[in-house]
Amino acid sequence: MRQLLAATHKDLLLSWRSRAQASAVMVFGATTLLLFSFAVGPNAAALRQNAGGFLWVALLLSSTLSLAESYRAEIEQRALEGLVLLPASPRSLFYGKAIANWLQLLLVGIGLVPVMVVLYDPGTENLLALVGVLAMGTAALSAPGTLYAAMASQARAQQVLLPLLLFPLVVPVLLAAVKASSLLLLGDPMEQAGSWVMLLAAFNGIFWPLCGLLFGQVVEE
C-alpha cells in the first residue's frame, strides 16, 4: 500500500511538473470539439444531439497524447529499468501510473465540459452526474491505456501503435460513456443511464485487475 502511494505520488509529481503539456492536451481537446462543429455544420439540432459523442471522441484522442506523455520521463531518462530494480512490485508501479493518468484525463474531461456546453448547447442538466460518468469513463480508458502505453513507448512507430491497440479495445467504453452522457444531458425518459454506467463499472472491474496483473510481464525482462 505504501508502495502504491509512493508510486502515485511520483507520477502525480511528474504530471505536475509537465503541466504545460497537460494544458496543451486540453487545448487539443477543445480544438477537436471545434473541428467537430465545423465538420457537422451550423446545425444546432445535430450538434446538440451528438454532444456526448463529440466530447468522448475528443477525450479519447486526447488520451493518446497524455498516456504517451506519461512514459516520456521513463523513456528519456531510461528510468524504467531503474524503477523495476527497486523493491517495488510492478503492480504498484502500474496502479500508481494508472491512477495518475486517470486523474489527468478526468481533469481534461472536466475542462472540456464548458467548451462542449458553449459549442453544442446541450443544456446544463445533471452536470454533476456527468462528472461521475467522466470519472468512470476516463478510468476505463486509463487502465488499458497505461498498459499499452508502456509497450508503445518502447517500440517503433510508438505514436500510431498506442491508438491502434487502444481504440478497438475501448469501443464498449465509448458506447457506454456516450450513451450515458447523452442521456444525462438530453433527458432520460426511461432511466437507462444507470445501466450504461454499470457497463462502465463492469469494464473497470475487469480491466483494472487484469492490466495490473499483466503489467509485470510488460516491464520485466
Place this chain on the structure above:
Amino acid sequence: MTGGIIIGGWEYVIAAYAITFTVLGGYTATLLARTRKSKRGQDQEPSR
C-alpha cells in the same frame, strides 16, 4: 421477419463465394510458396 421475398441476387452470392475463395486461395498459395522457399533455403544450409 415476415414479408420481403428477395428475388434473384445471384450477383451477391457469386461475389461472396468468389471473394472468399480467391482470398483463401491466394493466402494458401502464398504460404505454400514461402514454405517451399524456406525449405530450399534450409536444405542448402548445412544441418546443425
Place this chain on the structure above:
Amino acid sequence: MAGNSNEKRPLLAYGSIALAVVLFAIGSYIGLFVAPPEHFMGEVQRIMYVHVPTAWVALVTLLWAFVSALGFLFLRKWKWDSRMEASIEVGVLLSFLLCMQGSIWAKPTWGVWWDWDPRLTTTAVMLFAFIGILALRRFVEDPVRRATWSAVATIVAFADVPIVYFSVKWWNSLHQVQSTPQTVDSPMITPLRINAFAMLFLMMGLVGLRTRLAARRLENELAPPLPERETETRAIAAGGEA
C-alpha cells in the same frame, strides 16, 4: 498443429489443405446448385453456406490464439509464440472475410452495406484489435519482448470480446430489431456441414504451415552463428592477413 521437424515436409498440412479443397468443391456445389432457395431470402441464402463455416472456424482460430498466448506466458516455450503468430494472422484473414461476407449479405437483404448486427460488429472490432496486435509484432524487434507483449495484448483483446458483444447488442437493440439469422434453418444442413469441415481442415493446414514459417524465422533470430560460417570467417581473415 505445430510444425513437424524442420527436415520433413509438412505432409499433414498439405494433406489437410488438399482435403479441404475437395470438401469445398463438394459442399459449394451442393450449396450453390442442389440446395433449394430459401423461402424469404431466395438465392441470397446460399451465402450462408460459406458465411457460417467462416464464422465457426474464425472463432476456433482466435480461441487457439488465446490458448497459445496463455501457453507462451505460462510455459515459456517458443513454439507457443509461433502458434500464436500463425493463428492471429489466419484469424485476421477469416474475420476480414466474415465482415465482407456479412456486408455482401446485408446489401440485398436490408438495403445497406452494414446493419450493425452485434455478432458482425463485434467481429469488426476484434478484426481491428488483432490487426493492431500484428502491427505490434511488426514494430517490436526483440523476440522475447515481441512474444511477451503480443501474448499480453491477445489476452486483453480476448477478455474484451464478451464486453464488446454485449455493449453493441444493447446499443443496437435500442434502434433496430433486425438480426442476422446466423443460426440457420437452412433447407439443407449438408452443404453447411461439409463446408464447415472444409474450412476447419483448411484452417488447420494454414495455421500449421504458418506456424512452421514463424518457428523457422525465430530459429534464425535466436540461433548462434553456425560453425561453418566461423570457419569461413577465419579463412577470409587468414586470406586477408596473407
